[in-house]
Amino acid sequence: xxxxxxxxxxxxxxxxxxxxxxxxxxxxxxxxxxxxxxxxxxxxxxxxxxxxxxxxxxxxxxxxxxxxxxxxxxxxxxxxxxxxxxxxxxxxxxxxxxxxxxxxxxxxxxxxxxxxxxxxxxxxxxxxxxxxxxxxxxxxxxxxxxxxxxxxxxxxxxxxxxxxxxxxxxxxxxxxxxxxxxxxxxxxxxxxxxxxxxxxxxxxxxxxxxxxxxxxxxxxxxxxxxxxxxxxxxxxxxxxxxxxxxxxxxxxxxxxxxxxxxxxxxxxxxxxxxxxxxxxxxxxxxxxxxxxx
Amino acid sequence: xxxxxxxxxxxxxxxxxxxxxxxxxxxxxxxxxxxxxxxxxxxxxxxxxxxxxxxxxxxxxxxxxxxxxxxxxxxxxxxxxxxxxxxxxxxxxxxxxxxxxxxxxxxxxxxxxxxxxxxxxxxxxxxxxxxxxxxxxxxxxxxxxxxxxxxxxxxxxxxxxxxxxxxxxxxxxxxxxxxxxxxxxxxxxxxxxxxxxxxxxxxxxxxxxxxxxxxxxxxxxxxxxxxxxxxxxxxxxxxxxxxxxxxxxxxxxxxxxxxxx
Numbered sequence: 001x002x003x004x005x006x007x008x009x010x011x012x013x014x015x016x017x018x019x020x021x022x023x024x025x026x027x028x029x030x031x032x033x034x035x036x037x038x039x040x041x042x043x044x045x046x047x048x049x050x051x052x053x054x055x056x057x058x059x060x061x062x063x064x065x066x067x068x069x070x071x072x073x074x075x076x077x078x079x080x081x082x083x084x085x086x087x088x089x090x091x092x093x094x095x096x097x098x099x100x101x102x103x104x105x106x107x108x109x110x111x112x113x114x115x116x117x118x119x120x121x122x123x124x125x126x127x128x129x130x131x132x133x134x135x136x137x138x139x140x141x142x143x144x145x146x147x148x149x150x151x152x153x154x155x156x157x158x159x160x161x162x163x164x165x166x167x168x169x170x171x172x173x174x175x176x177x178x179x180x181x182x183x184x185x186x187x188x189x190x191x192x193x194x195x196x197x198x199x200x201x202x203x204x205x206x207x208x209x210x211x212x213x214x215x216x217x218x219x220x221x222x223x224x225x226x227x228x229x230x231x232x233x234x235x236x237x238x239x240x241x242x243x244x245x246x247x248x249x250x251x252x253x254x255x256x257x258x259x260x261x262x263x264x265x266x267x268x269x270x271x272x273x274x275x276x277x278x279x280x281x282x283x284x285x286x287x288x289x290x291x292x293x
Numbered sequence: 294x295x296x297x298x299x300x301x302x303x304x305x306x307x308x309x310x311x312x313x314x315x316x317x318x319x320x321x322x323x324x325x326x327x328x329x330x331x332x333x334x335x336x337x338x339x340x341x342x343x344x345x346x347x348x349x350x351x352x353x354x355x356x357x358x359x360x361x362x363x364x365x366x367x368x369x370x371x372x373x374x375x376x377x378x379x380x381x382x383x384x385x386x387x388x389x390x391x392x393x394x395x396x397x398x399x400x401x402x403x404x405x406x407x408x409x410x411x412x413x414x415x416x417x418x419x420x421x422x423x424x425x426x427x428x429x430x431x432x433x434x435x436x437x438x439x440x441x442x443x444x445x446x447x448x449x450x451x452x453x454x455x456x457x458x459x460x461x462x463x464x465x466x467x468x469x470x471x472x473x474x475x476x477x478x479x480x481x482x483x484x485x486x487x488x489x490x491x492x493x494x495x496x497x498x499x500x501x502x503x504x505x506x507x508x509x510x511x512x513x514x515x516x517x518x519x520x521x522x523x524x525x526x527x528x529x530x531x532x533x534x535x536x537x538x539x540x541x542x543x544x545x546x547x548x549x550x551x552x553x554x
Contacts, residue, residue: 047551047552050380050383051380051385052380052550052551052552053550053551053552054548054550069385069386069387069547070385071296071298071299071383071384071385071388074383074384074385075298075383076383077383078383083377083551084377085377085378085380085381085551086378086381087309087374087378098305098382099382101301101304101305102298102301102302102305102382102383102384103382103383104297147383
């Protein structure tokens with residue numbers, strides 16, 4: 001398996017820059033979380049990787065070869081999103097058979113197993129499925145195709161908590177048996193924080209964070225204390241957020257804390273969740289200063 | 294030649310089109326039967342009783358294959374849904390274009406062959422007695438003596454015309470598939486307005502004096518100045534039209550996106 005490279009990707013819609021000079025490398029056999037506010041460019045990025053939309057500049061490369069209009073390389077990438085890409089009147093079993101035909105290999109056994117677990121009848125026509133079951137069917141397909149890069153754009157929209165949990169379990173199962181890269185774009189950060197290995201955060205069409213989850217969270221803190229106790233240290237730290245309750249100040253910090261601060265008995269230090277890091281980083285005007293490739 | 298993916302793409306598209314053709318045929322037959330049953334209820338001609346034999350032979354002179362050719366022509370306009378299905382299965386736009394081009398060529402050929410066979414069988418069985426002639430036979434027969442060559446020439450000519458129209462449809466369909474719904478409606482409105490204006494201008498020009506309409510038609514159909522039907526204008530125009538539209542359709546299809554502009 002080779003890496004997937006995005007070089008100098010530009011895209012604009014109606015004179016608005018959606019992606020601005022995005023350069024990114026996806027490694028094989030890794031689970032990525034792709035986060036960003038609405039309109040940050042996540043879906044556009046995934047659609048460009050999957051060759052569904054044209055770029056205004058830049059290209060996507062697999063093993064140093066351009067993916068564009070190259071069937072064999074396009075087959076290494078599989079995107080699932082909210083678009084209805086199947087014929088409405090087609091039976092699910094027929095769609096599976098066609099996908100197996102197009103790809104040459106497709107895990108039909110696993111597809112049957114998953115359809116039973118999710119209680120999905122494959123003799124139904126695609127148009128007759130509810131929104132939730134359309135999503136489930138697409139997710140089943142994504143776990144069974146032999147693609148090396150599986151892109152999931154808001155994969156669990158419309159799913160109840162039981163089905164979401166089942167999907168995450170099956171994703172980890174299949175990743176363990178047959179490692180490949182998953183890139184999951186979602187707003188449900190806390191739900192997938194346990195399964196992703198690397199986090200990408202987008203803001204204003206750019207990648208502002210590209211880091212291993214453990215590394216990022218290892219240096220993400222909430223420091224609580226009085227203004228007098230914290231004032232000597234704050235100016236030298238990368239503060240991404242601030243809250244105040246009476247005399248109690250809370251600073252959201254990214255980066256290593258000085259030993260003097262950690263030894264203060266009047267100061268409380270807590271670790272942050274990925275969701276908290278994301279929320280405050282996005283609000284931080286200097287978020288792009290934290291780009292870490 | 295074709296890759297495995299391209300062959301499978303052709304197979305999937307062919308299967309879809311065959312299903313549509315079958316539904317249309319069944320619909321035509323059902324309509325014929327229902328219409329005849331309806332006529333039977335209201336049969337008032339006492340000199341000639343209603344004949345089921347006549348009804349069944351009447352089915353043989355229906356122009357089914359012309360209808361299917363028209364359906365194929367309409368299908369060439371429709372690309373977006375097929376494109377999305379192919380894109381979901383990670384097939385390139387080029388592969389889709391190749392598959393659809395092959396479907397147009399193969400299906401067009403098969404429909405013409407079936408139409409010819411059906412007509413000849415009807416004639417041999419005595420169900421129909423009139424000769425189906427097309428423009429080629431009418432205007433080029435003075436230069437062709439052999440009946441076999443004449444028939445082959447007519448067949449080839451019909452095929453070129455069918456392919457020509459289908460690739461025009463593919464080009465227009467490809468262009469429309471690139472555009473969002475609003476832009477499609479604007480383009481249709483522009484075409485209609487400009488088309489109507491052009492038609493009015495042409496009619497005005499042609500109706501200026503009696504001979505002009507005839508001159509125009511003769512010129513377009515290939516009547517040369519020597520006073521015989523040996524100009525290849527229509528045939529050349531058909532071939533050029535097919536080639537140009539293949540190039541244009543390829544260009545438009547490679548620009549289609551899942552999110553249309």
